Each structure stands twice: as structure tokens, then as C-alpha cells.
Amino acid sequence: MAIIEAQSIHRRFGEGDLVAHILKGINIKIEPGEFVAIMGKSGAGKSTLMYQLSVLDTPSEGSVIIDDVDVASLEEHERTSFRLRTLGYIFQNYALVPDLSARENVMLPLLMKNLSWQEAKQVAGTAIDSVGLQGKYENLPAELSGGEQQRVAIARAIAGKPKIIFADEPTANLDSVSGKQVIDLLTELHRSHQHTIVMVTHEREYATNCTRIVDMEDGRIVSDVPN
Amino acid sequence: MSALRIGLLLGWRQIQRANIWTTSLIIFVMMLTFLNLIVVSGVLVGLIAGAERAVKAESLGDIVISELDGEDRILETEALVRAIETYDEIQNYSVRYQGSAILEANYKERRNLAAERDIANATVTGIDPAQEDAMSGLSDNLIAGEYLNPDEEGYILIGYYYLEENAEQFGDIFDTLSNIAPGVPVRLTAGDVSKEFIVKGIVQSKVDEVSLNTYIPEREFRRLFGRLNPDADQIVIRVAKPEQDSTVQRGLIASGFADYAKIQLYEEAKPKFITDIKNTMNLLGTFIGSIGIVVASITIFIIIFINAISRRQQIGILKGIGIERRAIEIAYVIQAAFYALLGSALGALLTYGFLIGFFERNPIKFPFSDGILVAPPEETFIRFVVLFVITLVAGFVPAWLIVKQNTLNSILGRK
Incomplete structure (x- = not known):
């Protein structure tokens, strides 16, 4: 039973003669526990596809069913709630709140899930430990390196135990060493916890540990093979 | 409840990490607004209250008996x-x-x-x-x-x-x-x-x-x-x-x-025009104070708007990871509330701790009166509530405008 099932997804931007057709009828199924890399050149539509699959955007046509829920039919507040309960996100620019400490950043979705302050603090601490940032709980994002910030973002993504983790070019803003550390961390998460991970990347070397590689070109999937 | 907790956390941390001078300036503006609201009408009413006090002391006393x-x-x-x-x-x-x-x-x-x-x-x-x-x-x-x-x-x-x-x-x-x-x-x-x-x-x-x-x-x-x-x-x-x-x-x-004989308390015996003028002065003071409130609310609006628009991507990401809109809006309302509360508290401290006593000792010399500052606590409280509520609205509206934008557009910085 697929955890993500997208059928005939089209995504267009603009109107009339200026319409840009970015996704052209994508069909994809992702099974639980898969580590999928979506690859392609710039402009291939890989990020746009990820936004459809991760309920951050709504396709112009087609349907996306995640964990048996037709997400296209959800209201805005239901989509927010669905993302909180089901999905975890890692953005390329780390996306941490600059005013909050590393631990408070990780605590945010946990508090939103109604965990008590103490519970959230404990779970966040464990998540931060698991990404190798012991002792940096109180550091502000500005006091962390890019790689460390991205690891805090990963801790935030996994702390709530989501069913699927989406990573949008998580190494894009990192040097090669930090980038490799982040990929290793994601690989370890997948291996040890069997998380379902969907990662967009344009660097093939970072996809070597994925269980499946989806190649895109001009808004279409041109290759979808196990790795 | 969870939205409130997160709103409080985000709002309070933003206040804590904000530039101290910027925060001080905003609070100073709020304090001036409070003073404008309380002191201007207080002085205007005080001119008449001073005259009234003098009439009571030097002419009519506490009880007036007449034919x-x-x-x-x-x-x-x-x-x-x-x-x-x-x-x-x-x-x-x-x-x-x-x-x-x-x-x-x-x-x-x-x-x-x-x-x-x-x-x-x-x-x-x-x-x-x-x-x-x-x-x-x-x-x-x-x-x-x-x-x-x-x-x-x-x-x-x-x-x-x-x-x-x-x-x-x-x-x-x-x-x-x-x-x-x-x-x-x-x-x-x-x-x-x-x-x-x-x-x-x-x-x-x-x-x-x-x-x-x-x-x-x-x-x-x-x-x-x-x-x-x-x-x-x-x-x-x-x-x-x-x-x-x-x-x-x-x-x-x-x-x-x-x-x-007619046996009247001073309040009953005093000429009606005194009460009328006092009410008029109060109204005039409230009108002038209202202009101050409008200016302050626009100031808060601009401050929160700039703050929120500069954090648009962050707001998008917060929504992206599942934080409710309400929580983010509350964070900005909390900031507005903080500015209004602290500004008003300082204004009240200045009014009751210094200005009233100062004007009592150094009344404003007018031909018909020694003007004092009149600021009854209950009236001050009502004006504070008005200022507070308007400030909250001025904080909420820009946050609402930014937070309601499409989540992905905010994350990607698209219009």
C-alpha cells in the first residue's frame, strides 16, 4: 500500500499566453520506508513536484493521496494540521526561527501537537542528541554553522515522528563536508528508523544511498529506478 | 491553547532578541501616546477644575444655602x-x-x-x-x-x-x-x-x-x-x-x-456652565488624544508590518511545518501588547508619580484659573483600555495580512 500516490499531476503557473506548464502529468507511488531521490537539472520540475507531494502546493490537475488522505481536497487549515501530524520538512536554507534556540526550534511543532512544555523539551533534546548536537540546545541559529543548523532542521523534522520526511535540496547551502554529514544522517535515519524520505537533489553523489532514484526532465519523469 | 503557547514563545523571544534601542523607541512612542491621551485632556479639564477648586475654596465652600x-x-x-x-x-x-x-x-x-x-x-x-x-x-x-x-x-x-x-x-x-x-x-x-x-x-x-x-x-x-x-x-x-x-x-x-432656604452641596450649587465647560474640555482633550491614538496605531501597524514582511519567508516555513496561522498572529499581537502595556505603564507612572504632583505644586497660571492636571484613575483606565485594544488591532492587522498569504509563495519569496 503506497504512502504517497500521485496521479496525473499537472502544475501550471500564470494565465493565458503566459502560462508556464511545469509538471506535465506526473504519476508516482512511494511505498513506506522508501528513500527516494528526485533528481533533474534546474527547471526540470523536481522541487515543484516535491511541493505537490508535500502538501505545500496544490496541483492544477490530478490528485495526491498521502496516507489515504486526498490532500487536494483539504482546506488550508486542514492542510496545515495534516503537515504537522504526518510530514516533516528539511529546507535548503535550514529555515530555523532566528530568535529561538536550537531546542526551541525543535520544540515548535511538538508544542503545536499539544505536548507539554517539559515533554516537548525532552523530546527535542533527544532529537538534537540524535543528530549529534549534544550541548548545543541553547545556541541560537546564528551561533551554529550551516551544517549544524541543517542538523537542527533535521532534528525538528524527525522529532514529531512524521510518517514522511521531505528534504528540499538539503545540501544546497552547505560545503561538501557538511553536505556529506547531512546525507549520512538522513541515510542513518532511514536505515535505523525506516523513515520514508523524499529528497530533492541535483547532485548524484548524494543520491547513492537512496533506495530509489527518480529522474525528471521538462516536467516529466524520465526514469524511475531502484538504486 | 497550543497556538497561544507558541504565539507567546515566538512573540516573547522576538521582543527579547529585538534591538534594544528600537524597542525603547517604540515604547517611548507608546508612552507619549498615553500621555497625549491622558495629560492633554487632563490639563484642559484641569483648567476648569482649578477654577472650580478656587470657587469652592474662596467663595462657595462645601454647602451653599440660598433663598x-x-x-x-x-x-x-x-x-x-x-x-x-x-x-x-x-x-x-x-x-x-x-x-x-x-x-x-x-x-x-x-x-x-x-x-x-x-x-x-x-x-x-x-x-x-x-x-x-x-x-x-x-x-x-x-x-x-x-x-x-x-x-x-x-x-x-x-x-x-x-x-x-x-x-x-x-x-x-x-x-x-x-x-x-x-x-x-x-x-x-x-x-x-x-x-x-x-x-x-x-x-x-x-x-x-x-x-x-x-x-x-x-x-x-x-x-x-x-x-x-x-x-x-x-x-x-x-x-x-x-x-x-x-x-x-x-x-x-x-x-x-x-x-x-435652598440647601445645596457645592456640586449642586455650582454654576452649570462649569460642568458644561469641563465636559467640553474633556471632549476636546479626547479628540486631541484620539489623533494621538491614530498616529500610534499607524506607527504600530508599520512596525509590525515591516517586522512581519521581513520575516515573510520564516512565517511561510512556520506554516509549512504545521504551525497554525493563529499562533503566528498571536506572536505579533503579543509584541503590540507588550509595547502598549509598557508604554502605558511608564506613562501612568509618570502621570501619577510626577506630573499630577508637579502641576499641583506648579499650577499653570491662567487668568481665570490655576490649572492643575486632572486624571481620575477610572477615566485613565478606560482610555488605557481603548489605547490597548486599538494597539492590538494595529498589531494584528498587518500580521494577518502577511500570515494569510500563500504558504509556498511565502517560503519561496514569490509575490
Whole structure:
């Protein structure tokens, strides 16, 4: 039973003669526990596809069913709630709140899930430990390196135990060493916890540990093979 | 509940991490807004309150007894005075006789009988000098000469407004006399009776009833005006403690004196125009203060808007990871609330800790009043609530405008 099932997804931007057709009828199924890399050149539509699959955007046509829920039919507040309960996100620019400490950043979705302050603090601490940032709980994002910030973002993504983790070019803003550390961390998460991970990347070397590689070109999937 | 917790966390941390000078400036603006709202109307009302306070202190006291409608005098004055003297609550009182007379000066130097006489239509008040001084502190208002001696006859106190040299500053609206000074003879004519008095002193007060008056001893007044009956025109009473006024009023009414005179508390007896002017000033102050509120709300709006728009991507990401819109909006409302609360608290501290006392010690000198700052706590609280609510709205609206934008567009920085 697929955890993500997208059928005939089209995504267009603009109107009339200026319409840009970015996704052209994508069909994809992702099974639980898969580590999928979506690859392609710039402009291939890989990020746009990820936004459809991760309920951050709504396709112009087609349907996306995640964990048996037709997400296209959800209201805005239901989509927010669905993302909180089901999905975890890692953005390329780390996306941490600059005013909050590393631990408070990780605590945010946990508090939103109604965990008590103490519970959230404990779970966040464990998540931060698991990404190798012991002792940096109180550091502000500005006091962390890019790689460390991205690891805090990963801790935030996994702390709530989501069913699927989406990573949008998580190494894009990192040097090669930090980038490799982040990929290793994601690989370890997948291996040890069997998380379902969907990662967009344009660097093939970072996809070597994925269980499946989806190649895109001009808004279409041109290759979808196990790795 | 979870949205509130996150809103509090985000809002408070933003305040904590914000630039201290920027935060101080915003709080300073809010404090000025609060002061504008409270102090401007407080000073305007205070001008009238100062005048009112002076009228109470120097003229009318706490209880005013006057003739009944349709009567010329207070009936049974002697009995009433005897009753007044039985009250321990009464600190002082003064029995006044009032009439109009022609006050004439420089008549001895007048050689040409065809020339215009130096006269003024004057209000004459007959008093027991000691009683009146104890009641209204009339001797404190002397600016020249001496106060009336209870044992002397033939002396008069003249109000400042009757002096010609003061006419210009009041637009020449009063009848005035020239060359008036202590020791100068003047003549009072009431009907067919005239009597010469020596000016003993000049009294000046911001209370018109004092400055536009002349005072002579009660027995001379009654002779001049032919008032053989001791019934007076006005009795004013000062009680020992302010809250005792209604006790005395009720007591006198219960003793049946309401059949002989109108027995009113100061609040009931004071001229209605004072209340009207006070209300007008209050309205004017509120209007001016409202402009301040509009300016402050626009300031808060701009501050929160700039703050939120510069964090648009962050807001998008927060929504992306499942944080409810409400939580993010609350974070900005919390900031607005913080600015309003702290600014108002500082404003209140300044108002009640310094300004009220300052104006009490250094009243604003106006021709008709020594202006003080009036800021009743209950009115201040209402104005604070108005300021607070408007600030919250001014904080909420820009946050709402930014937070409602499409999540992905916010994350990607797209329009």
C-alpha cells in the first residue's frame, strides 16, 4: 500500500499566453520506508513536484493521496494540521526561527501537537542528541554553522515522528563536508528508523544511498529506478 | 491553547532578541501616546477644575444655602445660623448679604459738575470679616492695604476688577474707577442712601465672585441697604472633612430648614456652565488624544508590518511545518501588547508619580484659573483600555495580512 500516490499531476503557473506548464502529468507511488531521490537539472520540475507531494502546493490537475488522505481536497487549515501530524520538512536554507534556540526550534511543532512544555523539551533534546548536537540546545541559529543548523532542521523534522520526511535540496547551502554529514544522517535515519524520505537533489553523489532514484526532465519523469 | 503557547514563545523571544534601542523607541512612542491621551485632556479639564477648586475654596465652600425660588432672602436666617453652630462637622461658615450699589470715586476732586462721574455699578457683600476670613480666606487675596477689622466701621475692600488700571487686560468689559488705592475715599449709593467708605484694601482672586465684588461689614451693609430684617442672601459652609457635607445637608433638611432656604452641596450649587465647560474640555482633550491614538496605531501597524514582511519567508516555513496561522498572529499581537502595556505603564507612572504632583505644586497660571492636571484613575483606565485594544488591532492587522498569504509563495519569496 503506497504512502504517497500521485496521479496525473499537472502544475501550471500564470494565465493565458503566459502560462508556464511545469509538471506535465506526473504519476508516482512511494511505498513506506522508501528513500527516494528526485533528481533533474534546474527547471526540470523536481522541487515543484516535491511541493505537490508535500502538501505545500496544490496541483492544477490530478490528485495526491498521502496516507489515504486526498490532500487536494483539504482546506488550508486542514492542510496545515495534516503537515504537522504526518510530514516533516528539511529546507535548503535550514529555515530555523532566528530568535529561538536550537531546542526551541525543535520544540515548535511538538508544542503545536499539544505536548507539554517539559515533554516537548525532552523530546527535542533527544532529537538534537540524535543528530549529534549534544550541548548545543541553547545556541541560537546564528551561533551554529550551516551544517549544524541543517542538523537542527533535521532534528525538528524527525522529532514529531512524521510518517514522511521531505528534504528540499538539503545540501544546497552547505560545503561538501557538511553536505556529506547531512546525507549520512538522513541515510542513518532511514536505515535505523525506516523513515520514508523524499529528497530533492541535483547532485548524484548524494543520491547513492537512496533506495530509489527518480529522474525528471521538462516536467516529466524520465526514469524511475531502484538504486 | 497550543497556538497561544507558541504565539507567546515566538512573540516573547522576538521582543527579547529585538534591538534594544528600537524597542525603547517604540515604547517611548507608546508612552507619549498615553500621555497625549491622558495629560492633554487632563490639563484642559484641569483648567476648569482649578477654577472650580478656587470657587469652592474662596467663595462657595462645601454647602451653599440660598433663598428659595420666589423668595428674596433666606428665611429664618437666625434660627438657621443657630442650627449650623450645633454641628461639630462644620468647620467654618459665613453669612453674606448681597446687593448692588453705585460705587463712586474721585468725587471730591470733581470740580465740573457737568463732567462724567467716576462711577461703577458694584456688587456689595456684607460680611462678618472674621467669619468670612475663616471661611474663604478673603484676607489672603489682599494685594494692597489691609483686611477689614471687625471693630472698625467706614472701611471697604474693593475687588481688583474695579480698578481702572486693570480694565485693559479684560477688554474694558467692567465698570472701573480710577485712582483707587488704600486710603482713598469712595462713596456707595444704594437707592437714596449714600455713605462714604475708605478703601482699606484691594482684593484679587481668580474667582470672579471675589475680584468683582466689594466687601463691607454686615451691619453697615444692612444700614446702607435698609435691611432691618437679619435674613441673609447666602450662607456658605465649610465642613471639617469633605465626606461630611452630605451629612450636614441631610441634617439641616431633616430639621425643616428646607422650607426656608435652598440647601445645596457645592456640586449642586455650582454654576452649570462649569460642568458644561469641563465636559467640553474633556471632549476636546479626547479628540486631541484620539489623533494621538491614530498616529500610534499607524506607527504600530508599520512596525509590525515591516517586522512581519521581513520575516515573510520564516512565517511561510512556520506554516509549512504545521504551525497554525493563529499562533503566528498571536506572536505579533503579543509584541503590540507588550509595547502598549509598557508604554502605558511608564506613562501612568509618570502621570501619577510626577506630573499630577508637579502641576499641583506648579499650577499653570491662567487668568481665570490655576490649572492643575486632572486624571481620575477610572477615566485613565478606560482610555488605557481603548489605547490597548486599538494597539492590538494595529498589531494584528498587518500580521494577518502577511500570515494569510500563500504558504509556498511565502517560503519561496514569490509575490
